[in-house]
Amino acid sequence: MQIRQLFIEQDSYPHRLAPTTKLIGVLAVLSLAFLFPWHWTPIFLLVGLFLVAYQARVAKRFADIVFKSALPYLLMLFAMQSLFYPGGQTEIGQLGWFTIYAEGVHYATVVSLRILSMISGLVLVQLITDPAEMMTDLEQNGLSPKVSYVIIATLNILPFMLGRANAILDAQRSRGLETEGKITTRAKALLSLIGPLVVGTINDVQDRAVALELRGFSRKGSRTYLQSFGGTAKENLLRRVLWLLAALGVVGRVITWLF
Amino acid sequence: MSLPERLKGEFTTLSLVLMPIAIAINIVGGIFIVALKLPIYLDSIGTVLVGILVGPWAAAVTGALANIIWGLIMDPVAMPFAITSFFIGLTAGFLAKKGYFQTFGKSMISGFCIGLVGAIVSTPIVVYLFGGVTSSGSTFITAYLLATGKQLFFSVFSSSMLSDLADKLITAGIAFYIARNLPERIRSRFSQSTGA
Structure with missing residues (x-):
């Protein structure tokens, strides 16, 4: 099992866009691909996404990841x-x-073609957006800081948990846990692996909660941010265009339903 | 208690700290499945556990975020199934509230209900978004049913019932044992501590 970090740092126009602008872009891609009545729209979306990836200088990795996740x-x-x-x-x-x-x-x-557009859109936005910046920008646009804590904390905790899981696996094997043989034997082993993992990590919960509380996690009132994103006239125009495209998919679908 | 109040009660700092761990358990559980070569996914133990310890809404959010994060770091195809996981969490939480995780037998009933809800919610997603195909082995069952002349919707539903049901029964069983064997000192800190 491998955890991948998709973000590639580059200095390009797509990289400099506000993370939420890129998300609106993904929304437009999804809406046009799945809702717009003309079946071949995704071809244009795929070409467009590839051009953006090229401009952001991540085209090779983009094509590679999309190909690998979509092929099977x-x-x-x-x-x-x-x-x-x-x-x-x-x-x-x-x-x-x-x-x-x-x-x-x-x-x-x-x-x-639809699936390819979906995968391409999602992969591209991750390739060109720093996850931490994404969460900050989403928070500034109204996402609860609690949700963004859960996401960021999970991303931080995962490598640690993977290590712990492998350690438990080794430890239980060295104590003679049967991990081969009949399916019922192997299924029974599951409990002795998951148990320690869960109990061990839940033990840390209280400490983490106290640490967060000390830093004013559940304090009421507005927050001040170190970073802010977007705000140029050009970008605001782009955002409006992307919203319009997203709406176009929905409108197209509603019209075909009605007539 | 009104809904907003109940929501507030479920999303305390303590339960918010539990969520990332639950999501990580969902994902990391896969390592053990691979190591033991078992034919199941077991990707919602953490979600069900939050349902038992905290409550339905926290579990629903945990499930949905788990799929979004799974989509971010491993397989983008997992993202639309955030809706399925949302309902799996919700179902698990409500059942726990009604006491359906108090004994092993009752948690098997819960596992059945969770599997049923999972199949009902994911079938339209698989059919309309993915043309009937998923990246799991249950697609072969779908293909077989299609080959015998069944409709796509029926084929997808039956194959996900078959594969999800076993999976969710085991998930519910494991979640029951874990919740029951948690030290009292830990369990008593969560709002729904009577769940198991």
Whole structure:
């Protein structure tokens, strides 16, 4: 199990945009990809996202990650839908005992383009945004500091917990815990692994809570921030355009429903 | 108690500190599954545990954030399933409140309900967002049902019932044992300490 840190620090226009501006961009991508009635919109979104990645000088890593996370999924989708699409009419080929239907291939293509846009949008925004800055900007835009604490704390705690989990695994094995053999044996071992992990970490909870309280965590009133983001006229315009694009997807869908 | 008051009662500093640990348990549990080569995911032990110790809304938020973070650091496809995890947490919390985690037998009933809710909520997501395919092995069951001429919606629902049910029964069982064996000193600090 590997935890990846996607953010790559660079000096580029997409990097300098406020984190929330980029999030509105993701929202626009999702809305256009999934809601806008024209099936081939995602192609333009993918080209657009790639150009932004290129401008931010993360294109290679971007393409690499999107490809790796989407490939197994897309293979399954094509295999399943082109062979077993219910109501397939037009036969376009044979694969062993199975018939490939044109409708299934078309459906699989449409869905995979949407999925690709979703994955691309989410991956790109993480590649070009520092997670800590993202949380600060979200807080300034109304996100509860408590939610952002939970997210940031989880990201900080994870490597530590992974280490602890591996230590527990080794410790229990050296005490003779059976981690091989019948499935019931292995399932029983689970309890002796998860138990210590949970009890050990929950033990720290009280200390952490006290430490946070001492720093005014649940204090009422507004906070002062060290950093602030955006605010230029150009960026405000961009934000408006992105909101409009996000709305366009919804409006397009509503119109096709009505008529 | 009105809803806002109850929400406030669940989101104390103590429970907010518990959440990141619960989310990490959800994610790290995967390590043990890989090490023991078990055919389940077990990715909601932390969520159910928050449901038992704190309450439904805290558990719902824990579940949703767990999927968002999972999406951030490992697999973007996990993100839309934040909705499923939200309802899994909510269900677990409400059941715990009604005392359905007090004995092992009762927590099996809870596991069944949680699995059912999980399958009901995730089916439309899998069907409409992902064209019926997920990255887990249950997709093969879906493909098999489709091949026998069943509709996509039915195929996805049945396969996720089969895979989720076993998973959530085990999850509920483990969460029950952990909550029960927590030292009293720790358990008594949480608002819903009578849950198990």
